Amino acid sequence: MPVRAFHPKMFPFRIAQIPPEPDSRTEYSNTNYVLLGYIIEDVTGMSYQEALQTRITGPLGLEDTYYAKKISTDRNESYSYSFSDGWEKLPETDMSIPHGAGALVSTPTDMVRFGHALFNGELLKPASLEKMTHLRSSYGMGLISYPYHSKTGFGHTGGIDGFQSNLAMYPDDNLYVAIAANAISWSNNSLLVALLDAWHGKPVELPDFGTADLSPEHMQSLAGTYASGQIPLEIRFWEDGGRLMAQATGQGAFPMEAASETRFRFDPAGLAIEFHSDDEGEYRSFTLFQAGMEFLFVRK
Numbered sequence: 001m002p003v004r005a006f007h008p009k010m011f012p013f014r015i016a017q018i019p020p021e022p023d024s025r026t027e028y029s030n031t032n033y034v035l036l037g038y039i040i041e042d043v044t045g046m047s048y049q050e051a052l053q054t055r056i057t058g059p060l061g062l063e064d065t066y067y068a069k070k071i072s073t074d075r076n077e078s079y080s081y082s083f084s085d086g087w088e089k090l091p092e093t094d095m096s097i098p099h100g101a102g103a104l105v106s107t108p109t110d111m112v113r114f115g116h117a118l119f120n121g122e123l124l125k126p127a128s129l130e131k132m133t134h135l136r137s138s139y140g141m142g143l144i145s146y147p148y149h150s151k152t153g154f155g156h157t158g159g160i161d162g163f164q165s166n167l168a169m170y171p172d173d174n175l176y177v178a179i180a181a182n183a184i185s186w187s188n189n190s191l192l193v194a195l196l197d198a199w200h201g202k203p204v205e206l207p208d209f210g211t212a213d214l215s216p217e218h219m220q221s222l223a224g225t226y227a228s229g230q231i232p233l234e235i236r237f238w239e240d241g242g243r244l245m246a247q248a249t250g251q252g253a254f255p256m257e258a259a260s261e262t263r264f265r266f267d268p269a270g271l272a273i274e275f276h277s278d279d280e281g282e283y284r285s286f287t288l289f290q291a292g293m294e295f296l297f298v299r300k
Contacts, residue, residue, distance in 0.1 A: 026139040030101040037100020048100055060117050065106040068095045077105060080162030081183035084255070090162040102158055111167050111178035119171040146170075148196050157188065164188045168196070175199065187270025207267070212258040219244045219258075222275055222283050226297035235288075235297060246273075 037048045044051050049067035057065045071077050071092055081087045095103035117123050124132075131141050133154060138145040146153040146168050153170035166179040166188045177195055179188050186207050197204045219239040227234045234249045237256075244264055247253035256264035262275045262283075272289040288295045 026136045028139065030098070033101035034099045040100065048103075052104075056114075056123065060113060060122065062106070062110045062113060065104060065110045065114070068103050068105045078182040082162045083183070083185040087183060093161055098160060102160060106165075106180065108178035108180050111165070111180065112176045115167060115169040115176040115178070119169060148193075166192050168192055186267045190270050208259065209267075210259065212260050214244075214258050214261060216242055218261060224299045226286060226299050228288075228295050228297045230295045233295075234300075 040046075040051050041048055046054065052067060056062070071079055073079075079092075080090045082090055097103075118129070118132075132143050134140055135143075135145050140154070142156070143154040144156055146155040148168075148170070151170060151173070153168055153175075155166065155168040158165045162183060164179075164181050164184055166177075168175075168177045170176070177192060177199075179191060179195075181188065184191075190207065194204050194206070216239050219242075222244060223238045225234055225236045236247050238245050240255075243255040244258065245253050246256050246266075254266060256266055256273065258264055259272075262277075263272065264275075265272045270290060273286050274289070275283045275286040277283050284299045286297050288297060
């Protein structure tokens with residue numbers, strides 16, 4: 001089934017940073033890509049949809065990649081879902097909102113074909129590709145650095161509604177990997193790493209979806225507000241209806257899944273938390289694990 005291809009989706013815990021000096025680094029912006037879509041329409045005299053077909057999808061034969069309309073199963077398109085107590089169908093975002101930032105339908109096969117074309121001279125002149133792969137703060141013009149052990153590739157993630165995608169490109173190895181999902185409750189980055197491990201013949205660590213049945217009293221013992229000396233972020237935990245809820249400063253709340261008495265996770269973001277007890281058996285700190293980073297938080 002074609003699955004929607006998407007603009008980047010933020011993780012639940014967004015780490016605040018001091019604003020950088022102008023021209024000192026690069027970072028993704030949905031708004032900039034929306035504006036770029038309008039600029040394309042103004043320069044070409046075509047709609048964004050027509051420009052996409054004329055310049056990219058048509059010449060490359062990407063028949064399953066096109067500007068999105070309202071989802072239709074008659075076109076073999078899928079709805080998106082999120083998982084809480086069970087799978088729940090999500091509402092659709094009108095594609096006039098993302099526009100040039102990702103109002104596309106695609107499939108993993110077409111995404112891989114696009115990657116091949118990009119790095120094999122079928123789309124851009126070498127000078128233009130050089131600009132895309134010249135990274136500043138791990139970000140180029142539309143591409144992010146994708147390190148894997150000693151190798152460095154390029155790619156991008158995305159998400160809208162319940163859809164998620166990931167495209168990793170390692171042109172030196174002629175290796176292109178794409179993921180597109182309309183319902184996923186595990187980090188697609190972890191899934192990508194597992195696929196790369198399998199391709200390289202390394203041991204593959206399968207996800208642990210096991211859960212622990214904890215009492216409300218135990219989760220209440222974890223409740224409180226915690227802060228880190230490493231990043232300017234506070235996270236509050238509380239028990240609600242037999243679940244441990246989490247909320248970072250200025251962000252929405254969401255439930256953590258209990259893997260044990262001390263370890264909790266939020267698989268869609270590849271996020272894990274390990275609580276630590278002191279000599280008195282009180283839980284006064286935890287370690288946050290996400291995207292290969294670790295941060296210690298202490299109860300206030």
